[in-house]
Amino acid sequence: MTEQQSRDIEPCQDLQETWSEICESLRAEIGEASYQSWIKPMRLIGQNGSAVRTGVPTRFMREWIQAHYQDRLSELLDGRGLTGGLDVVIHQEHAASGRAETKPAEVRKEDAAPAGPVNGTGIGNGPHADDIGAPLDQRYTFDRFVVGKPNEFAYAAARRVAEAEVVPFNPLFLYGGVGLGKTHLMHAIAWHLRKTRPDRSVIYLSAEKFMYRFVRALREHNTVDFKEQFRSVDVLMVDDVQFISGKESTQEEFFHTFNALVDQGRQIVISADKSPNDLEGMEERLISRLNCGLVADIHATTYELRLGILQAKGEQMGVEVPLKVMEFLAHKITSNVRELEGALNRVVAHHQLVGRDITLETSQDVLHDLLKASERRVTIEEIQKRVSTHFNIRVSDMHSARRARSVARPRQVAMYLSKQLTSRSLPEIGRKFGGRDHTTVMHAVKKVEELRELDSSFNEDVELLRRMLEG
């Protein structure tokens, strides 16, 4: 049958012909897609005793063939007088040479089925893997999607698509603000299909990548292959479709791909940051197509959902995060899930890298750039004012020569904070405190450091002032 097989087969001509016949009759029974995915890549090696030996490139493929086709193949062999059964082995060489001989037009079939039904799910999956789809994030499964009121509808719709035998709605259009889990749901659909329906080819990619590939195909006068690749998948998922707004020729091609797949009863899943009607720079006819199926939106997170996400994520990371910290994060980082998870990552990493316990205070420190409206540069004057107010003395006492404890201690605290919170030199700080020498400042710093160790209420005072000043 294929040139690949005829070239590599050592066994006698008869056996080869018989094998080809068997393959052809199975092709008629199981259909073209399954044939291309599973039977065609099998290579006849010869006879091992009375058994017919064949090779396949991966363990996964061998198991799949043994589970689904071995009995039927044995039967067919039996009918032709080869009663020793079928032997399927993993054949490394096969994988390498088979890949190299792949013709461009066959790329999808070669990639889609044996190495992994989801295209390019791993790096180094072969030269073509990354060309078509984007790889999937292992963490983005249904199990790891935390469901709450804002996203339960989108979640249910995605599950439906992943589990349905026939296309339930076309397309599934997921939309919502950034970082709320659209990509997570799409990857989860792909992972689920990969596990339960490895015979189906699933492509996930961003709209930008779709455009890039289309433009390249145009440039290389290769649009036939491009169309063939995209119009022969079982499930096509295109992320962030808003990125082709205003790109007319890409939209045109996308529109035709879309129609071709819908006509063939294949599933399409689309995501965007807005609903179809709100997408700007999109052709009317494309918008109406996007509206045809189920439009599911993901709403902004609620406090409860955010807390749930943090708890789930903390468990996954295997780190004990105090509830107080999670409540704080859920309260403060409200923009989206990506930033929320990013914040938790930072808090946990800080704990792991620097060895500090995870507390409310360390979390606030680590995330200060996210939590505070602006990075303020504190001045010595501000410090003097704030410290004076706190200890109920006059600001002028910061510069005065008075040495009474009631003013001297606050003055020392202000000097200490000036050294901690500004980059002024000690002589400069001394000048701002009534022309004192830098050694006086050094003494003040040492004194305050000592007192912070000894006196916990004094320590709290200083810490409070520091936090207020840092805003």
Add this chain to the structure above:
Amino acid sequence: MTGPRQIPIPFEHRPALQRDDYLVTPANAEAVAWIDRWPDWPGPLLAVWGPEGCGKSHLAQVFLARTDGRLLTMPDADVVEAGGAYVLEDLDRIPSLDEEALFHLFNALKSAEGRILVTARTAPARWSIALADLTSRLKGSPAVEITAPDDALLAALLVKHFSDRQLRVDAEVVAYMVPRMNRTFQAAADLVAAIDAEALARKRAVTVPLVRKVLEAE
């Protein structure tokens, strides 16, 4: 003016940029720990930020050497290779930053399991980025600050700058300088440069009196 004064020719000195030369102190320990942890980062991007002269570039060089990485001048998704390591410096100072290009670079890195270290003077959360998709990716990435140096770091920095310039100084000179100078990375570099120039001009060793003169002149 006492003694002849020569115009010093600024010898080009190349700061040592190996990991061993990188001084790890509380001010930068976390940033260094992130670099050491590469490629075990939660996402493709790590931002290191801090004031001018705080050692960001040095750290970036260490990262490039360790990862056999590549320094980019502009965000460009096309350069990304599987598992590759990249650096973009002074990201908050690139004039008219192409946000979409950075967004695509981020996504390309995510797909290819690549990593990028970006440096800036301010935290990514403070950058004025119009593209919401990019903002959330930046804000969701770890960002670690290199803080103002403490006394120990300041002293170590001075020693490093002196030795970069092949100048021998006594411990007492460094001890004299630390409490009297502005406590920034840049100040340490500038001060040593000024002392070097003064020592060269006067053909004198670096001593406390010479340092005092330079400090007073500032």
